[in-house]
Amino acid sequence: MTAHETTVGADGYVPTGARSLADLRAAAPGCQGCELHQPASQVVFGRGDPDARVVMVGEQPGDVEDRQGLPFVGPAGRLLRRAVDDAGIPVDQIYLTNAVKHFRFVSRGGRRIHQTPDRVHIVACRPWLVAEFATLRPDVVVVLGATAARALLGPAFRVTRSRGVPLPWPASAERPEEFPVGPAQLVATIHPSAVLRADDQQIAYRGLVTDLGVVRGLLAGRGSPTPAVRR
Numbered sequence: 001m002t003a004h005e006t007t008v009g010a011d012g013y014v015p016t017g018a019r020s021l022a023d024l025r026a027a028a029p030g031c032q033g034c035e036l037h038q039p040a041s042q043v044v045f046g047r048g049d050p051d052a053r054v055v056m057v058g059e060q061p062g063d064v065e066d067r068q069g070l071p072f073v074g075p076a077g078r079l080l081r082r083a084v085d086d087a088g089i090p091v092d093q094i095y096l097t098n099a100v101k102h103f104r105f106v107s108r109g110g111r112r113i114h115q116t117p118d119r120v121h122i123v124a125c126r127p128w129l130v131a132e133f134a135t136l137r138p139d140v141v142v143v144l145g146a147t148a149a150r151a152l153l154g155p156a157f158r159v160t161r162s163r164g165v166p167l168p169w170p171a172s173a174e175r176p177e178e179f180p181v182g183p184a185q186l187v188a189t190i191h192p193s194a195v196l197r198a199d200d201q202q203i204a205y206r207g208l209v210t211d212l213g214v215v216r217g218l219l220a221g222r223g224s225p226t227p228a229v230r231r
Ligand code: URA
Pocket: 058, 059, 060, 061, 062, 065, 070, 071, 072, 073, 074, 076, 077, 098, 193
């Protein structure tokens, strides 16, 4: 880690002792843990049922999300919603969030072009993700693409190699002690934006739905969560 990386971060902005997602969501607009808050319109926090059985982690808000203040409401979000439906996962059982909570972009010819967050942004924003997980009790964590994988599983994890394979959660996390609630399962898959960018969108889409089918199978096989891991 460089000196620069150690000087930034959301740590000082995440309320200590926050007991609910509402507490965290209320504090998130004040975050200046990295430079991304400056050009962005607003912070985009997670959304969904705090008791959701599935937590999906994406990369960062896009242009539409930045304007509306909600995750996954743009083109990638629409595709994800369709894939979730096709896989048979009830959408009300999903909590959606991102590894990085502000939109990173460059302006070109009046348009805002998405830029993949760097490691410094992922590291800076990670305290929000850890704090969200501390209030959630998922049965399945879904990692959407490489940025979410870097945030939760570390730099060595390869989505292309390990997608669609259930892994133990939080045991597979880069730092499992940061995610004390479990046990649950984790499934990594490609990001919905990668489907939109793929040469063959149909094949890429089918792959995403197949991986989400694994999630649906885990939900079905597991039955009701045990009271011990629920609030
Ligand atoms: N892509 C993401 O990863 N997250 C969003 O909220 C929108 C697009």
